[in-house]
Amino acid sequence: MKPMVKLTDVSDEDAPEFVRDCFEAWYRSLYPDRQGLVVSDVRDITSGWETRLFYFVLNYSYNGSSHNDRLVARIFSGKSARYEHEILSRLWGAGYPVPRVYEADDGGVLGQPFLTMEFIEGRGLEREFLSGSQEDLEGVLDVMMGLFVRLHDIDISQIFPDRTGVSTLEYIDRVLSRYKEVTADCGIAWMEPLIEWLEERKGSVTPMLPTVLHGDFHPMNIMLRVDGSPVVLDWGASKVGDRRSDLSWLMLLAGTFLKPSVRDAILAAYEAASGTEMDDIQFFEALSILRRLTDVAVSMEAGAETRGMRPGAVEMMREAAGHIRNVYDLLVELTGLRLPEYEEFLNSL
Template sequence: MISVAALLDYYRGAHPSWEGVSVTDVVDMTSGWETELYGFTLEYSEGSLLVSKRLVARLYPGRHAAGKAEKEFTVMGRLGEAGYPVPGVHEVETHADALGLPFMIMDWIEGHSMMDDFLGTPIEELGPHLEAFTRLFADLHRVDPALIFPESPRFEDTSGYLEMALERTARGLDEMGPPWLRPVLDWLGEHRNGVSPGRFSVLHRDFHPGNIMARPDGSHAVIDWGASSLGDPREDLMWTVLLASAFWGRPFGETILEAYQRAAGEEVRDAGFFEVAAIYRRIQDTSISFMRGAEEAGMRAGAVEQMKESLGHLHSVHGFLEERTGIRLPEFDELLGRV
């Protein structure tokens, strides 16, 4: 838990022209695997201007924390400038001196998580919520990538990108393991040439209802951009479809896929290939966390315990892998049986 004193010291040092600085109502909002979140109220005066803001501090633990903080701050700022709905961002610090970890400060969004609208609602009654969710998703994939990642290489389509991405994935497997995932990577390599080209897009890489805030006026803000990158939008989509299928059942995932196609105005081709890529990512991320600890996987302390509470979805993910590829990973079964 961050302290009021630490926040006060930070603001007084970062903004010496502010007077009467106060920090109140600090609340722990942490719920996900990767970062710590704290809400607070900041008040100060600057000249004749009196300011009161409800804000959120997002703290980054684990490997590459400083880079993640700076990247997310930059990406969210550029997305906001491009007209995509994200919270406003205000401060970023890549060192741990002030609050104990690198951090970013952004606007508090009044409202509720879209997850509240999805949980417990039958698929056939999701209507407007599903439409809003997939519209936001499709709109993201229409944002000009050059506005968000101007320093990244450009691709006409995702053919060359897929080859590069698989090479990067192979290096990641050699570095981080687990080696028994090699058959899945080999399957992806063998089937890559049959994948139709897609357009190069901005990816969120963890787009789910829990990362969308719904305001009382019906507008939305998308949060959690730490993993964002460029790539094929089918990567993004099938990660979301995979998680929905694993947690809520295949019909739910298929419903999201169908709604996204309507929102995007085009058919999603080669969905199976990108689902296998998403399965690979989920199995690798969770396996590294179980075997080597949350920090090694770039997650916060306590994330592994949260993962253990949702082992059922990992058994489902493994089953989807076998359905798609015929591959079963005994080592993963053994790992899930031990944790």
């Protein structure tokens, strides 16, 4: 049964108290053998466009021992938490460095789906990307590419036991089909020239074996624990597909949020770590640009929730207008295409 009051109905100021009260009642019913259970130190630690994060401490006694578990609730907008919960559980079982996950709920507690996981004490890798030091960049790329290649080498059946691998062309067709549907439904037909550009060239893309994809691999989704060991976060977009899709997304984000030269450094580091040349990477960069521009345009036109993002994401997009313009400029550079309606949209930001 869903609560009468939802988290989305509560002000940001009152949200921590609301989460505390809901979680205390839920945990007490879930674990009646935990004595003196209290939820404390609840605070909103959200930083991204998609999900909302709350840190909290779960205090209780069990079998004569006191526990003060430091946890994070990852709260989703418009999609189930169980998909990511299952992926994280399987990655943990496969020995890949992810946070340990615990419970998942599809809306009965807060009115929104969420999962709970361990709190990672440490820091993200974005500092090295932003420092401007070549030594820092090379060091962080060594860590990231090691994690990236390790992920792409995992046996697909360990993470997605019910799925078979798809060919490169099948994967591209699925992506393009999804964006054709999204752009048509949301009335942004002016994205069609880019879709047509990709359709015309997809048949000549060199095929590669399918892999497990992260879907949003970038420095802010990788943390270093206090002991220096890395942990990869945010697996809601994980799926099976062509690894160049993962790689080009990282290249796009880093190159447009930071500086263009980082794109080439990332590509070179991945090829060195994997021992494989990434042919036709520019095609996948254009595919990633389609994803980014569509997500932004649809969120602005129809609301962020339609793309599975949290309320407030649109304002964050406006604050990242420079990044969005850089994405469009890269589109022009790679394809020669211009989208007049999108240029008008950019000028309105």
